[in-house]
Amino acid sequence: MNTPDWLKPGVYGAVIGAALVGTLGFTWGGWVTEGTASDRATSMSQQDVIAAMVPVCLEMARTDPKRSAKIEAIREASPYQRRDALMEAGWATVPGAEAPDRDIAEACLGPLDIDAVPAPTSNRVDEG
Template identity: 55%
Template sequence: MNYPDWLKPYVLGAASGAALAMVVGFTWGGWMTGSDARQMSKTMSHDNVIAALVPICVAKANADSSREAKLETIRDTSRYQQREALMDAGWATMPGTEIPNRDLAQACFDALEPGL
């Protein structure tokens, strides 16, 4: 099949323009693939759920009758094990679950930390 000579520059221009648009869009334009968008939405929803549960964890800590003893235990624990100590206190275990949530324990610890 014979194509006219004037068609070649238009086809090359369109192809290079499309390639340039994709490079610019993905690097600086904020475009992303579907898998990146799914991962971002999972992360955001997880963070939002944890943020919503922190007040419950803090309320459980404030309502605990042995709060001071548990806070003393958490204070006496080394810095990198304080999250585990908070999990052992039971404040990061939400109603309806049997095991504490590590991310919630860290967020709850950060919320309680000014009082520690």
């Protein structure tokens, strides 16, 4: 069988072109595999759930009858232990869940702004 002279360079060009398009597509074109797309979708959905639960956390903090004592306990905790203190306060527990959520507690600390909340007033009389 005789093959045309142009067939060999044409096949090489097609193979090299396909490899080049695939490489450029995955590196610069934004193409991803199914596994990467699934991981990204899962991460985004978790972030959306956490963002949706922050107002619930803030409302639980606002309406808690023991708010002052709990705010003071969170304020007294070191900065890296405040998340755990907020979890102990019960404000990071999603209604219907048995245990608090660490990610919700972390996200709730920012808007709660513990340091800006006025300290509980004492019965002390100022001298003046």
